[in-house]
Amino acid sequence: MTHIEAVGRQLAEALKGYSADYIEVHLEESQTSRITYRGRELESIGKTSAIGGNVRALVRGGWGFVSFNSLNELPSRVELAVKQAQFVGNEESQLAPVEPVADTVSSKDKDPVAVPLAEKKQLLDEYNDIIWHTPRIQTSIISYGDSHKKVIFSNSSGSYIEQESSGITLRLAAVATEGSEVQQVGLSLGSNGDFSLIQGLHHQVEQMAQRAVELLSAPQVKGGEYTVVLDPVLAGVFVHEAFGHLSEADCVYEDDRLREIMVLGRKFGGAELNIVDTAAIPRLRGSYKYDDEGVPATKTYLIREGKLVGRLHSRETAAKMKEKPTGNARAINYHYPPIVRMTNTYIEPRSASFDDIIGDIKEGVYAKNWYGGMTSMEMFTFSAGEAYMIRNGKLAETLRPVVLTGNVFTTLNNIDAIGNDLEMNQGGGCGKGGQSPLPVSNGSPHIRIRHCLVGGR
Amino acid sequence: MENILAHAKRVAEAAEVFMVSSEETPVQFEANRLKHIQSKQSTSVALRIVRQGKIGYATTTELGDSQNLVNNAVETAEFGMTAKFELPALTFYPKVEVFDPTVESVTIDEMAKLGEELITTIRGHTSDIVCEAGVTKGAISVHIINSRGGQADYKQSIFSLGIEGHLIRDTDMLFVGESQSSCHPLLEPKAVAEVVLQQLELAKNRAAIPTKSMPVIFTPDGVASALIPPLMAAFNGKIVLEGASPIGSKLGQPVFDEKLWLWDDPTIAYRPESRPCDDEGIPSQRTPLIEQGTVANFLYDLQTAALAHTRSTGNGSRNGGGLPAPAPSAFIIAPGSTTFDEMVNDIKEGLVIEQLMGATQGNILGGDFSGNVLLGYKVESGKIVGRVKDTMVSGNVYQLLKQIIAIGSDAKWVGGFLKTPHLYCPSLSIATKEPQNYL
Numbered sequence: 001m002t003h004i005e006a007v008g009r010q011l012a013e014a015l016k017g018y019s020a021d022y023i024e025v026h027l028e029e030s031q032t033s034r035i036t037y038r039g040r041e042l043e044s045i046g047k048t049s050a051i052g053g054n055v056r057a058l059v060r061g062g063w064g065f066v067s068f069n070s071l072n073e074l075p076s077r078v079e080l081a082v083k084q085a086q087f088v089g090n091e092e093s094q095l096a097p098v099e100p101v102a103d104t105v106s107s108k109d110k111d112p113v114a115v116p117l118a119e120k121k122q123l124l125d126e127y128n129d130i131i132w133h134t135p136r137i138q139t140s141i142i143s144y145g146d147s148h149k150k151v152i153f154s155n156s157s158g159s160y161i162e163q164e165s166s167g168i169t170l171r172l173a174a175v176a177t178e179g180s181e182v183q184q185v186g187l188s189l190g191s192n193g194d195f196s197l198i199q200g201l202h203h204q205v206e207q208m209a210q211r212a213v214e215l216l217s218a219p220q221v222k223g224g225e226y227t228v229v230l231d232p233v234l235a236g237v238f239v240h241e242a243f244g245h246l247s248e249a250d251c252v253y254e255d256d257r258l259r260e261i262m263v264l265g266r267k268f269g270g271a272e273l274n275i276v277d278t279a280a281i282p283r284l285r286g287s288y289k290y291d292d293e294g295v296p297a298t299k300t301y302l303i304r305e306g307k308l309v310g311r312l313h314s315r316e317t318a319a320k321m322k323e324k325p326t327g328n329a330r331a332i333n334y335h336y337p338p339i340v341r342m343t344n345t346y347i348e349p350r351s352a353s354f355d356d357i358i359g360d361i362k363e364g365v366y367a368k369n370w371y372g373g374m375t376s377m378e379m380f381t382f383s384a385g386e387a388y389m390i391r392n393g394k395l396a397e398t399l400r401p402v403v404l405t406g407n408v409f410t411t412l413n414n415i416d417a418i419g420n421d422l423e424m425n426q427g428g429g430c431g432k433g434g435q436s437p438l439p440v441s442n443g444s445p446h447i448r449i450r451h452c453l454v455g456g457r
Numbered sequence: 458m459e460n461i462l463a464h465a466k467r468v469a470e471a472a473e474v475f476m477v478s479s480e481e482t483p484v485q486f487e488a489n490r491l492k493h494i495q496s497k498q499s500t501s502v503a504l505r506i507v508r509q510g511k512i513g514y515a516t517t518t519e520l521g522d523s524q525n526l527v528n529n530a531v532e533t534a535e536f537g538m539t540a541k542f543e544l545p546a547l548t549f550y551p552k553v554e555v556f557d558p559t560v561e562s563v564t565i566d567e568m569a570k571l572g573e574e575l576i577t578t579i580r581g582h583t584s585d586i587v588c589e590a591g592v593t594k595g596a597i598s599v600h601i602i603n604s605r606g607g608q609a610d611y612k613q614s615i616f617s618l619g620i621e622g623h624l625i626r627d628t629d630m631l632f633v634g635e636s637q638s639s640c641h642p643l644l645e646p647k648a649v650a651e652v653v654l655q656q657l658e659l660a661k662n663r664a665a666i667p668t669k670s671m672p673v674i675f676t677p678d679g680v681a682s683a684l685i686p687p688l689m690a691a692f693n694g695k696i697v698l699e700g701a702s703p704i705g706s707k708l709g710q711p712v713f714d715e716k717l718w719l720w721d722d723p724t725i726a727y728r729p730e731s732r733p734c735d736d737e738g739i740p741s742q743r744t745p746l747i748e749q750g751t752v753a754n755f756l757y758d759l760q761t762a763a764l765a766h767t768r769s770t771g772n773g774s775r776n777g778g779g780l781p782a783p784a785p786s787a788f789i790i791a792p793g794s795t796t797f798d799e800m801v802n803d804i805k806e807g808l809v810i811e812q813l814m815g816a817t818q819g820n821i822l823g824g825d826f827s828g829n830v831l832l833g834y835k836v837e838s839g840k841i842v843g844r845v846k847d848t849m850v851s852g853n854v855y856q857l858l859k860q861i862i863a864i865g866s867d868a869k870w871v872g873g874f875l876k877t878p879h880l881y882c883p884s885l886s887i888a889t890k891e892p893q894n895y896l
Contacts, residue, residue: 034779035536036779038695038699039699041538042537042538043538043780044512044514044537044538044779044782045513045514046514046515046516046533046779046780047515047516047529047532047533048515048516048517048529048778049516049518049519049529050501050517050518050519051518051519052499052518062493063492063493063494064495065494065497066498067496067497067498067499068498068499069498069499069501069518069519070498080496081496084496084565085494087569088492088493117532117536118536121536138701139699139701175701175822177700177701180703180704181703182701182820182822182823182824184820184822220851223668223849223851223886223887223888224668224888225890254490254587255488255587255625257585257626258587258625261625261627261628335497337493371818371819373815373818374814374815374818375814376632376831377623378628378629378630379814379829379831379846380829381814381828382818383815383818383819400820401819402827403818403819403849403851405815405828405829407847407890453847453849453888453889454849456851
């Protein structure tokens, strides 16, 4: 039994003895390794190990939270969290009921931190060489990180869960220059610990570097409204930003106006549109068996046949909205309390082929791959790493990367074709409430959006 | 710490131990009400060694386990970059005041009252706005020791006060907000509230805007969200060294409008980004970056400076917990002489940009930015007529800052890392939804 297991067992016994409506404890130990390249050579390499934990207490609807590295004096930390919650609380505590669970979930994949550093470096050297062999490449940026962690969760209702998890992220970027013109193209990959998933990508890396060079001579799109076709990667970012964040119940549950707008049954899109979030698919970056409140993962339809049918919940938001908990309360680590987050979010595939989708577009934009995305509930932006004009139903000239923007209440309704080629992208990380990056995956088939606003000159 | 250093010195030619401890107490309001109180304590130790000429690095939260820490650093050193720098010996540091003991004595009760007062003031203006507010106090302490006898210690206090409000009318959403921070307690919520009240006033009406290029005023927040990220990258010595900065070869050359002055300054008393030394123990200094439109300097840490055959500017930062790398402390843009009202009066048709969403998603290195105007106002015939929506702007920082019409007379801190006045530029490309597409 490791140190945190021993401490965790002992503390779990004591949690019922405090005057709080609910208490939970997370204890975590983690190892990570990180390798970065800037330019031809490895720039930094490091290993970390960390132990820490937190206590969260609920009293009359108010929350207290204490996080720490030292596992000494835990009873006094529990008392502090309870005292804080007592200070805040002035109503009835509400938490959706969940059956207590006792379970141990071990990681299915080999611990990526244990893969020898020499093997990781060898792979990254190969990718970096490919980038540098491309003419007119000025520099490269490679950042590899992996982690392995074990989290022990216990609460005052008697749950005790040990979960192991692993993760790998790999970001590569090629930078091409000509005079004072600088262009870059990136590739973001990830897995839930399986090192083999980031091996053998030599061809993709080569294409990435070549695209950066091509962009030096590419024109920028003229700003305005276009019919836009998104590839599965970018459509995944789109669904995450355009709708995913608004379906997180913590932005809705205490806001009467937003509750009226986000009423179940409201029509957001056409009859072909289904949007799902689920952590219950095995082996994706956003997958797990239990969330950070000990609630089992579920599959949640957010939109079915164009109508809002569900949303993502913590135990508190579910209780306050009188809906079922969905197991979406997550924290990036022990420094933070769990908040409502997405997991693996995607648009379900339909029947259209890529040719069907672009065939009748006279002038449009085909946007692929992602730089990033942001949302403010109503408005969202997301940016493509690659873009092409579509002219008379065919792909035409390469464009500089484009930024697209939309409004959740109109843009989903403007999706008028959904492809048959669902793909999940594992390279993403999501930020919210200062907690970033949280492992998530996004996906979609190709989709077509009418009247999409594209920034440009 | 001494123990770790002694241990490391046995296996390495040079070693440095960096320890940071922090305590933070955020008091948070959700949906207009007090919701969370948190107390966060953390400690971590980073060991950097040079072994057989190469850099090794490891961190841990377990202070007792020096053996494992040293082993990890040794393991990584086998693959590390060749060390080109020498750690600093014992040196004098400038006096930079960043600790106010009265921060600690602000009670939870007082913090909760500050948040309530802030929310009450905003809701007194607009009763149906939903606010999230945060009041945070904290302290960090930093200790650095190295094998050349170098040693640095300092304590810093931090206090911040912030609010975000959203106003929903049908499916139209308006976001307003402001936050301020200091090493002193901020016990007067009025300064924060006034910024938000002004945003609410200016955004009362909606205004249409056509798709075309027009003059634009960036407010201090607008400068921060659109223009600063590309500049922070361009002045980073590491990006310059790689040849990826568009201004890397332009030292001493005029690149920007001659009215523009920019410097990096970690020595301003009681600012959260200030400190007596950087994360490698190099004394803090004020570094001019743009002087009268001319590129004056770039920012360096020890290793990058050595590779570039220059000296560290005291900008070695361990943000993110990795090895030190060059990073700005706080960017300061010198104020000019034009008031915001004078700028607005000068515009026949134009846009005021307060918040741009997604501007940093594009080709930052090249200076391109493009984003959705989350909060911005249309100017017609010298007056702000209302808030714009469904509007995107696109531009390039280097083209935009080549010609500035006027620089504002009152500079303001934004997010702790930037102090800037308003910037008034002649032309920016604007794309907007055609009105018939509204539902």
